[in-house]
Amino acid sequence: MAEGLEFALRYPFCESAKSALAGMDLSERIVDLAVERLLKALKGDKSAKMLLHDSDRKEEIASFAAARMILGHLRNSYLTNAFAVNESKRVRDCLDKDDERTVDAVAAQFGIATANEGRKLTVALPTYLRYSTRNPHYRLINRRLVRGRVEINYEEKKRLIEEAVKKHMESVPLVKDPPDMIKAAGARLVAELPKTESRVLGTVKAGDHPPCVMRLLDEMNKHTNLPHQARLYLATYFLAIGTSEDEINRMFSMLPDYSEKITRYQVGHIRKKGYNVASCATVMTYGLCCAVCRIGSPLNWHSLDDSRKNAIRERGAGGGGAP
Numbered sequence: 661m662a663e664g665l666e667f668a669l670r671y672p673f674c675e676s677a678k679s680a681l682a683g684m685d686l687s688e689r690i691v692d693l694a695v696e697r698l699l700k701a702l703k704g705d706k707s708a709k710m711l712l713h714d715s716d717r718k719e720e721i722a723s724f725a726a727a728r729m730i731l732g733h734l735r736n737s738y739l740t741n742a743f744a745v746n747e748s749k750r751v752r753d754c755l756d757k758d759d760e761r762t763v764d765a766v767a768a769q770f771g772i773a774t775a776n777e778g779r780k781l782t783v784a785l786p787t788y789l790r791y792s793t794r795n796p797h798y799r800l801i802n803r804r805l806v807r808g809r810v811e812i813n814y815e816e817k818k819r820l821i822e823e824a825v826k827k828h829m830e831s832v833p834l835v836k837d838p839p840d841m842i843k844a845a846g847a848r849l850v851a852e853l854p855k856t857e858s859r860v861l862g863t864v865k866a867g868d869h870p871p872c873v874m875r876l877l878d879e880m881n882k883h884t885n886l887p888h889q890a891r892l893y894l895a896t897y898f899l900a901i902g903t904s905e906d907e908i909n910r911m912f913s914m915l916p917d918y919s920e921k922i923t924r925y926q927v928g929h930i931r932k933k934g935y936n937v938a939s940c941a942t943v944m945t946y947g948l949c950c951a952v953c954r955i956g957s958p959l960n961w962h963s964l965d966d967s968r969k970n971a972i973r974e975r976g977a978g979g980g981g982a983p
């Protein structure tokens with residue numbers, strides 16, 4: 661496949677895409693296509709469109725850049741992560757269909773240069789370390805090193821490219837003051853993000869949990885990643901009030917960097933070790949306290965009567981409280 665419009669369409673992050681778009685301005689149509697592209701990413705849909713005209717192809721290429729602008733403006737890690745995963749898988753499908761010359765052209769964008777060593781390929785060690793996945797198959801202990809280079813096969817070379825694309829998509833530059841149409845597109849997308857209610861907050865009413873917990877659940881509802889201490893706190897709290905490990909896993913699945921395997925292991929580990937729920941004083945040191953409940957432990961929330969809970973909530977969850 662020649663490095664023309666078709667190449668730029670399949671690999672819109674490549675330099676040739678920039679030249680294909682020279683002189684093109686952002687338009688409502690391109691932004692709509694970008695929103696469509698991002699919504700497809702949320703559904704895991706990596707299908708390609710049939711585009712007959714060069715003008716349609718150029719708009720589709722531009723939609724990639726517009727999607728990145730929207731992500732750079734929103735800074736929503738769930739959406740960025742979904743986009744990175746979907747685009748890297750889409751690229752992998754294209755690489756599987758394309759010839760070696762095209763694969764090499766894409767690899768070159770990320771500095772992935774392979775050399776032929778007999779019937780095998782080798783890649784420089786730093787490049788390998790940068791783009792190989794965490795899969796044990798890719799551990800260096802399971803690899804043959806040839807004069808400081810790592811032996812790989814052609815399939816593994818495409819896997820390195822897929823990972824490089826994902827990493828590239830994950831690092832979206834901040835877009836501080838985008839055009840209004842990008843801001844409006846961002847607002848439309850946020851409204852489309854799946855809501856936690858269907859999974860964990862569906863049965864949660866205001867006042868069911870202390871303000872600090874409700875605030876963290878709200879963060880999850882917005883698919884914002886939580887720091888380690890917040891996850892540990894939530895896991896110990898929900899285990900302590902009798903929530904099942906499955907339900908806690910479902911709750912954490914709203915986080916953009918969710919990994920079922922890691923979460924199941926960690927929640928199971930916390931339960932087995934019997935970690936205590938942090939006191940309010942400790943929660944405050946984590947920077948997670950947001951009200952003045954004066955109850956000593958977040959678990960004591962459940963022994964308060966409704967009028968006391970309402971009074972605390974009405975005082976507001978504005979700033980860090982006191983135990």
Ligand code: SF4
Nearest residue numbers: 870872940943949953
């Ligand atoms: S005082 Fe305790 S229960 Fe209330 S918000 Fe702070 S940490 Fe949570």
